[in-house]
Amino acid sequence: MTRRTPPTAQQWYDETRARIAATGYRPAPWTGWPTWPFEGEVTQRGLQPPVAERPRGGEGGGDCFICAAAADPGSDYVVWRDDVAMLGQPQEDVALPFVAFLMPRRHADLSGLQPGEAARMGELMPLVERAVTDTLDVPRVQVLRYGDGEEHLHWWVLARPTGVAQLRGSFLPMWDDLLPARPREGSRADLLAVARRLAELAGGEVHEEARIEQA
Ligand SMILES: [Zn+2]
Numbered sequence: 001m002t003r004r005t006p007p008t009a010q011q012w013y014d015e016t017r018a019r020i021a022a023t024g025y026r027p028a029p030w031t032g033w034p035t036w037p038f039e040g041e042v043t044q045r046g047l048q049p050p051v052a053e054r055p056r057g058g059e060g061g062g063d064c065f066i067c068a069a070a071a072d073p074g075s076d077y078v079v080w081r082d083d084v085a086m087l088g089q090p091q092e093d094v095a096l097p098f099v100a101f102l103m104p105r106r107h108a109d110l111s112g113l114q115p116g117e118a119a120r121m122g123e124l125m126p127l128v129e130r131a132v133t134d135t136l137d138v139p140r141v142q143v144l145r146y147g148d149g150e151e152h153l154h155w156w157v158l159a160r161p162t163g164v165a166q167l168r169g170s171f172l173p174m175w176d177d178l179l180p181a182r183p184r185e186g187s188r189a190d191l192l193a194v195a196r197r198l199a200e201l202a203g204g205e206v207h208e209e210a211r212i213e214q215a
Contacts, residue, residue: 009050016047035169037178057150061107066152070105076188080195081105082204084120087128088154089191095179096172097136097161100191101154102128109153110145121155124202128157131198136190137162142172 007015025044030036058064069077070086079100080087088101102124104117113121129141138159145155158176160167167175195206 013047013049020047030171033169035166035171037171037174056148057152058107059151061151064107064150064152066103066150066154067107078207079188079191080198080204080206082120082202084117085124085204087191087195087198089188093181093184094176094187095181096158096167096176097138097190098132098141098157098159098194099176099187100128100157100194102157103152103154107152109151110147113153125155127202128194128198131194131201132157132159135194135197139163144173 028042028044031038031042058066061067066077066088069075069088070081077088077091078086079089084105086103086105088103090099090101102121104113104121106117108114108117125143129143132138132141136159139162140159142158143155144158145153147153156173158172160172160175192206192208198204199206
């Protein structure tokens with residue numbers, strides 16, 4: 001039995017361009033969704049051909065800002081850690097009730113995790129959600145991993161306020177970018193409260209005393 005060879009990126013692009021030429025783009029349903037953040041018509045951008053992958057931040061563990069922040073006792077980046085994992089605060093200010101990153105302490109991407117690291121992060125994910133929902137007025141968390149920016153694995157963990165139905169679903173990160181940011185003192189205090197609850201549920205230590213960056 002001969003196995004079919006999956007298309008290369010260039011073949012995928014060529015085939016997709018041919019489909020676009022034949023039928024046009026599919027009509028995206030989003031503009032009719034109540035969660036879509038915008039009014040009015042949107043215009044599809046042309047699909048660009050594949051290019052060389054650009055290196056990600058901190059590639060190979062050199063010049064990794066996550067590793068550097070984790071090793072700097074004066075940084076406010078890490079709010080909770082155990083031997084394997086850490087919870088970090090975004091460097092940008094946020095609008096949502098909760099935005100954090102769950103990361104391995106060691107520089108590794110998803111497929112580079114050791115089995116023990118992967119197992120611990122698997123244990124921690126539900127405990128992080130429980131710590132968030134025990135502490136804040138949110139129904140649950142969203143968990144995302146894009147992996148296109150920094151190489152050091154960082155799961156995005158985000159939550160919207162309970163009942164704010166307009167923020168449900170896949171546009172939540174977009175809403176976080178669009179809504180005015182909360183004062184950092186408030187979002188950090190909430191994050192530390194979650195970190196203290198996480199320490200009760202999962203062990204580890206809370207990193208309380210780091211400075212708060214002033215704008
Ligand atoms: Zn790193």
